[in-house]
Amino acid sequence: MTSVEEPLHPGGKLRDAARTRAEILDVATQEFARAGYDGARVDEIAARTRTTKRMIYYYFGGKQQLFTAVLERAYGVIREAEQRLDVEHLDPVAAIRRLAELTLDHHEQHPDFIRLVSIENIHGAEHIAASEKLARIGSPALDVIRRILTAGQESGLFTADVDAVDLHAVISSFCFFRVANRHTFGALFGRDLADPGRREHYRTMLGDMVIAYLTAERADD
Amino acid sequence: MTSVEEPLHPGGKLRDAARTRAEILDVATQEFARAGYDGARVDEIAARTRTTKRMIYYYFGGKQQLFTAVLERAYGVIREAEQRLDVEHLDPVAAIRRLAELTLDHHEQHPDFIRLVSIENIHGAEHIAASEKLARIGSPALDVIRRILTAGQESGLFTADVDAVDLHAVISSFCFFRVANRHTFGALFGRDLADPGRREHYRTMLGDMVIAYLTAERADD
DNA sequence: ACGCTAATGTACGAACCAGTACGTTAGCTA
DNA sequence: TAGCTAACGTACTGGTTCGTACATTAGCGT
Numbered sequence: 001m002t003s004v005e006e007p008l009h010p011g012g013k014l015r016d017a018a019r020t021r022a023e024i025l026d027v028a029t030q031e032f033a034r035a036g037y038d039g040a041r042v043d044e045i046a047a048r049t050r051t052t053k054r055m056i057y058y059y060f061g062g063k064q065q066l067f068t069a070v071l072e073r074a075y076g077v078i079r080e081a082e083q084r085l086d087v088e089h090l091d092p093v094a095a096i097r098r099l100a101e102l103t104l105d106h107h108e109q110h111p112d113f114i115r116l117v118s119i120e121n122i123h124g125a126e127h128i129a130a131s132e133k134l135a136r137i138g139s140p141a142l143d144v145i146r147r148i149l150t151a152g153q154e155s156g157l158f159t160a161d162v163d164a165v166d167l168h169a170v171i172s173s174f175c176f177f178r179v180a181n182r183h184t185f186g187a188l189f190g191r192d193l194a195d196p197g198r199r200e201h202y203r204t205m206l207g208d209m210v211i212a213y214l215t216a217e218r219a220d221d
Numbered sequence: 222m223t224s225v226e227e228p229l230h231p232g233g234k235l236r237d238a239a240r241t242r243a244e245i246l247d248v249a250t251q252e253f254a255r256a257g258y259d260g261a262r263v264d265e266i267a268a269r270t271r272t273t274k275r276m277i278y279y280y281f282g283g284k285q286q287l288f289t290a291v292l293e294r295a296y297g298v299i300r301e302a303e304q305r306l307d308v309e310h311l312d313p314v315a316a317i318r319r320l321a322e323l324t325l326d327h328h329e330q331h332p333d334f335i336r337l338v339s340i341e342n343i344h345g346a347e348h349i350a351a352s353e354k355l356a357r358i359g360s361p362a363l364d365v366i367r368r369i370l371t372a373g374q375e376s377g378l379f380t381a382d383v384d385a386v387d388l389h390a391v392i393s394s395f396c397f398f399r400v401a402n403r404h405t406f407g408a409l410f411g412r413d414l415a416d417p418g419r420r421e422h423y424r425t426m427l428g429d430m431v432i433a434y435l436t437a438e439r440a441d442d
Numbered sequence: 443a444c445g446c447t448a449a450t451g452t453a454c455g456a457a458c459c460a461g462t463a464c465g466t467t468a469g470c471t472a
Numbered sequence: 473t474a475g476c477t478a479a480c481g482t483a484c485t486g487g488t489t490c491g492t493a494c495a496t497t498a499g500c501g502t
Contacts, residue, residue, distance in 0.1 A: 038259035125404035173398030183346035
């Protein structure tokens with residue numbers, strides 16, 4: 001992410017802590033996403049940087065902390081995007097549909113983030129647990145969902161008494177699966193879920209489903 | 222899976238190719254699921270077996286082929302379970318709901334399989350691609366969905382014109398996410414999606430959602 | 443302009459780990 | 473029961489990989 005090829009020495013500076021640090025994070029993100037935590041090579045990260053391995057240890061301390069830093073930044077990017085969500089001016093139905101669509105688009109555009117989350121889960125979320133930063137940050141998207149849901153339920157538009165966290169899980173799960181399991185699903189069922197040509201199809205499908213669920217007539221009560 | 226502690230020498234035999242092979246697969250499944258492909262240690266697998274590392278290479282050829290064999294068996298178990306699906310005697314609505322519930326239960330009961338699939342996706346499904354066995358096997362669940370869907374659509378019960386593969390993806394995605402992302406989701410949102418105590422809740426929720434989608438009144442056409 | 447420190451580079455070590463060379467034996471078969 | 477082969481064990485190696493000791497310099501502050 002944000003891996004813009006900067007001029008070699010912005011401002012004529014040969015040494016720039018911030019730039020070096022950021023460059024390491026960029027390359028490390030790609031390498032960890034490419035090969036997993038244990039598959040990633042610190043030497044490889046260093047080689048693809050304009051600095052050396054020494055600097056990775058200088059700035060981050062070790063491979064574990066580097067991965068934690070990568071996760072922190074990746075989650076930061078997502079949270080930032082979520083804060084730019086602007087759907088609450090819409091009616092609840094349109095707002096939820098829009099949110100689902102934006103989530104789908106966002107996941108498709110950030111496959112590295114999806115991979116990092118998969119990897120972190122393989123390791124029991126131990127890096128998240130080790131990070132004060134990540135333990136603290138909430139989820140703006142969750143707040144948005146909470147407000148839309150309340151509005152929809154109070155107005156009687158939404159009949160389902162879902163909870164915001166669960167709805168978030170439902171929307172995320174499909175968007176996540178589509179990108180995370182793209183390869184096995186494609187190999188086994190011959191359909192590339194994450195093909196951009198199918199994006200519109202799945203945007204509609206996910207929106208339809210979530211709305212159908214939220215607005216369905218209740219069988220009882 | 223099926224890691225029953227057999228007597229040391231069934232039938233008094235000291236050497237038993239089938240048993241040794243199966244034991245290696247059992248332990249390898251756990252080890253790969255525990256640590257990922259690169260994190261898994263061949264020595265560790267050997268140590269937790271009643272045989273030695275030499276045998277792993279004797280029977281499987283190498284780490285890559287061992288992982289492929291582990292995947293093949295894991296998918297085999299799933300397919301076998303899918304073949305035991307018996308829901309087509311139900312009406313389409315009940316059949317789909319049942320299928321969703323069984324998928325949810327099954328995923329919860331096989332976290333190792335979920336982890337293996339996550340790991341295989343990190344590696345671009347290269348082991349599936351390398352396996353003739355896996356390239357050949359279809360999905361009984363998909364056939365079941367196809368038939369139920371056709372019945373439901375022809376009878377007019379199902380209004381959505383979903384395709385079986387997409388519906389399978391939708392159902393799988395939630396069941397998969399619930400187990401695969403249990404740790405990060407739990408750490409970030411404080412809710413353990415895969416807690417058995419919440420199983421009933423999510424069974425109902427998933428069923429409600431899929432049925433709501435399939436039976437919703439169409440806005441147009 | 444001078445010195446001090448943050449920033450950087452080089453070269454190396456020690457542990458680890460996949461894979462193998464070589465030797466041995468159980469147990470089926472004739 | 474003899475012998476043959478599939479099954480098994482030990483001990484080792486060569487390369488890899490995380491991490492660091494040591495040496496160096498850019499560039500800011502005064």
